[in-house]
Amino acid sequence: MELALCARGKFNNVNIDFEKTMSIYNLCFWLGDNYAYTYIPWSKSIVVARIYWSGEYEIYSEVCEKSLVEKLEWVLGVHEDLSEFYKLASEDPLLSNFVKVFRSWRLRSSDLWWALLVAICQQNASFKQGWRMLHELVRVYGKYVYIEENALLRPPTPLEVLSESEKLKIAGLGYRVKTVLRIAESLVNGFIKNEEITSLSAREAEYLLKRIKGIGSYTARLALVLSTRKYELPPVDKWLKRIVSVVYGISERDVEEFWVQKWRKWAGLAALAVTITLDAEVLSRAIMRVRRGILLPDLGVKPSPLNMRSFCEE
DNA sequence: TGCCAGGCGGGGT
DNA sequence: ACCCCGCATGGC
Secondary structure (H helix, E strand, C coil): CEEEEEEEEECCCCCCCHHHHHHCCCCHHHECCCEEEEEECCCCCCEEEEEECCCEEEEEECCCCCCHHHHHHHHCCCCCCCHHHHHHHHCCCCCHHHHHHCCCCCCCCCCHHHHHHHHHHCCCCCHHHHHHHHHHHHHHHCEEEEECCEEEEECCCHHHHHHCCHHHHHCCCCCHHHHHHHHHHHHHCCCCCHHHHHHCCHHHHHHHHHCCCCCCHHHHHHHHHHHHCCCCCCCCCHHHHHHHHHHHCCCHHHHHHHHHHHHHHHHHHHHHHHHHHCCCCCHHHHHHHHHHCCCCCCCCCCCECCECHHHHHC
């Protein structure tokens, strides 16, 4: 699939750290030394943007439209007003350090399909195992786009996953394979649609996604956080539940209500920020770090949300 | 070697 | 509204 250069430019007067924004939770296939790639959700074509740490960008697509620049801005959260989140975070014992150093980080949105794959692979698995599954999934399918004569790996489409479903097992997804196939089927037959999920309220979208067997609250909410820029419903898993109960001295059963009350519409973003703060380390290590007050990412820890290059080195 | 890990659904009470 | 178990896989 050959993509043409549709737009190039530079983000000026934008207080965004493109290195952090582009590196966090991005697979090694898409990370360069001073730039990285991100796929842009669009129904008409596969679209990919190359973003340099300097703020320069190039957008590649089969079909060119002016609106692609706005779509890229949405993916990068260029116009997102996070002032309330920063204010809440600055008074928070878990995230006050984080928000000082990561003030100019933005969540990089993906399409619903990729967001669901990410969330499914986190089910009942460590950060490392989950992202290894995703890495393997992309590698095993071996689908590419071509830009300027360079081949760039891309995630398989739902149709490709359905027609080559045996590869999911090879990628090591285990019992998650059935759920992924149901999701692919739901996207192909229109039971769920990227644009519809984005336009619904978070509650309605969660309800719809949960009707697919294998998707529960955690998976639905993580996917919504990653694909809609709506953060009001936090994905609360065993990991966050335990950490929050330790830090704030509350019962695990009260964590979700507490977290939403604390963070309001930013609860999902805050949950993701905690994973970055603690390098998504396994629970016992994460708890140890909390007790020692090590509440900033450690570049020495790898792989971590901030440092996923090491998946390519294995 | 086992045991378990950022869930889930289906079975119980 | 709870509790409990099995589930595929790979890492420790």
